[in-house]
Amino acid sequence: MNSKTAELLARRERLLGPNVPTFYENPVHLVRGEGVWLWDADGRRYLDCYNNVPHVGHGHPRVVEAIARQSAILNTHTRYLHEGILDYAERLTGKLGHDLRQIIMVCTGSEANDIALRMAQAVTGKTGYIATDNTYHGNTTAVAHLSTRRPPIGGWPSNIRRVPAPDALTPLGGSIAAQPQAFADNVARAIAELEAAGHGFAGLMLCPIFANEGIVPGVAPGFLDPTVEVIRKAGGLILCDEVQPGFGRVGANWWGHEWLGFVPDVVTMGKPMGNGHPVAAVVARPDVMGAFREAFGYFNTFGGNPVACAAAMAVLDVIEDEDLIANARKMGVSTLEGLHGIDHPLIHDARGAGLFFGIELARDGKPAPDAAGRVVERMREEGILMGRGGREQHILKIRPPMVFDQSHADLLISTLSRVLAEIPA
């Protein structure tokens, strides 16, 4: 760690307080970004294989220009009329089916999920929620209750049930094949518990690619069918968190739920939507939106303002004009082929959904977080930024901007092979 890095860390501790999350033992001090590349203060270049927020690439000139142009013209709120939000709403909802055609624009995925929970309340009149026990849906008080692993002050809220997440090393029901039904059975049990506790069942919130759960093998089209049947029977809503899979990340489709093949009642979106500008949204059917707007007053000062809509519109333009979903599909296949070609005893499994990859490291069938941590640190030293996730932080997480091409994949794979070769089995 150089002295500048140490100085920045000391300033962070002083100004931001303790326990503010940072990546890497030797954190990266970034100063510039372009496409899939990031540069640190020493002029060192990094291949960004982690960040999904700069969806169409760091500093994409069309998004930058849209933000700059609209900021200079007008930036107010939605209590005045403006065409920006309507043009965007029309274009975005045109990419969703199933009568999902009304939108609330907000600033963060957390705000979007916080609303989605209330939509389920408004429709069902119930207050019980289900999520997996290895997920993350955001940081507001209400949404954090779905995700936290620390008991909240005042105790765990009794209206939330966390069902075991699908898993690769210890699959629910004992096998990858048994997992879909076992997951559904657990959801059914949780619904019964919520009903017995008097909360009733409002909805299940989930990420359709189980991104935080580690992109689980066997989560493929049809996986959720038994669960959907259970939820429909119980009268609850399916709240689909598309913050990570959405906007073509999965390659096969615009949305994760399309790929998995189920019909959500509410869809939330965030991170990639504005390429880094704070934009997020909730999309729902008119009946769901109407119930929410009837039960709750809601206004978001910055949500859907003209600049946010200009940024988000430019992102759609770039996705389409640069054919980035096809690129995610193509590069998803070829990168995964490359990852499968890496031979190392620690690799339990390498899988992907479009441009989102998980490489599960295990030793004797047990998670190997030490090895995953070492790989991530060594990759950073070698100029490639990636992360890790999964219950034990043992799954390498690779999720580059959508402009990732074959030369980037080659560099990733050759470097990863080399780094893994150093790691003892």
Added chain:
Amino acid sequence: MNSKTAELLARRERLLGPNVPTFYENPVHLVRGEGVWLWDADGRRYLDCYNNVPHVGHGHPRVVEAIARQSAILNTHTRYLHEGILDYAERLTGKLGHDLRQIIMVCTGSEANDIALRMAQAVTGKTGYIATDNTYHGNTTAVAHLSTRRPPIGGWPSNIRRVPAPDALTPLGGSIAAQPQAFADNVARAIAELEAAGHGFAGLMLCPIFANEGIVPGVAPGFLDPTVEVIRKAGGLILCDEVQPGFGRVGANWWGHEWLGFVPDVVTMGKPMGNGHPVAAVVARPDVMGAFREAFGYFNTFGGNPVACAAAMAVLDVIEDEDLIANARKMGVSTLEGLHGIDHPLIHDARGAGLFFGIELARDGKPAPDAAGRVVERMREEGILMGRGGREQHILKIRPPMVFDQSHADLLISTLSRVLAEIPA
């Protein structure tokens, strides 16, 4: 209403759903803003006497330039090191006293207040909150519980007590002079109720100028002293929502709590902070921040990113370089003088705190929301945008960008005199 407006309203209904708030019977379709001026699609110019978000003026070129420049260079998150957030944190916290010197940057005032509530939990280990019964602190599930007037689904949360807000027409304790102690007595009673209910008392959240309560007369330095004594004795925190008064709006100081003369434990900020860019923050003492960071994991993807910090830094630059706090002080005095000069039997009282004014309309000592509504609509027709608030929506709300000058005040006052003269007593 012209056909274009009708078309936009129909598109809103179709794409955004029902009950989406809009200003005015004939909503304004805005296309451009500059300084205190807004233009509609027909080229009509409006004096903006309502919007506090474009704090240093609509489309201020220095803020626009800062956003454009940083967007082109780099926009990532705080798990990498970047000087932007540290430079901003240092400069902003330098404007606060009382050891309020550590910050969490987020995207909206709602997110900031949602954190502030959890800070009070973390410090006290308790879960009971108090707010006034005529306020608004934001739109997340947790924060909306403090503000809503509709019973939430599942019933009112028992951990929240809403105390009667200070009022001009029916003051607590029977008189304006008795109001400070009466407010404190109600807070003491609410604390006892929270303790009896087993929640304990975590904190009181309030806006130090009681902005949503209508900028109440008699809320002046010292007003809160008896309440602060009650809170300190009970061991709770004072969560000061500076979203509206902060950044010099009150003219006398940077912050509303400075003006009112009390010491908060946590300060939240939002709307004006980025002149429309989604930036908000929570500032706290190190002991409070440490307790929060110990009890809760918290990360905000967009919060404190380099673009947000560049926008917020440019706002501070403009406030200082254009001497806007002194302007708010000077124009606050002269505008209020002008408002006091308007003679109309409906005016119960006109008051202000810097560039934030309330004109309470009453008939026979009773709120006159009909008249307030008519004034706001007529002012819009005359080319001046303002709003209304207060428990019965009977208080005219005037809160222009900070670059408001004497010519704007003259236009506001002459137009308001003329419009009021049309309104029967």
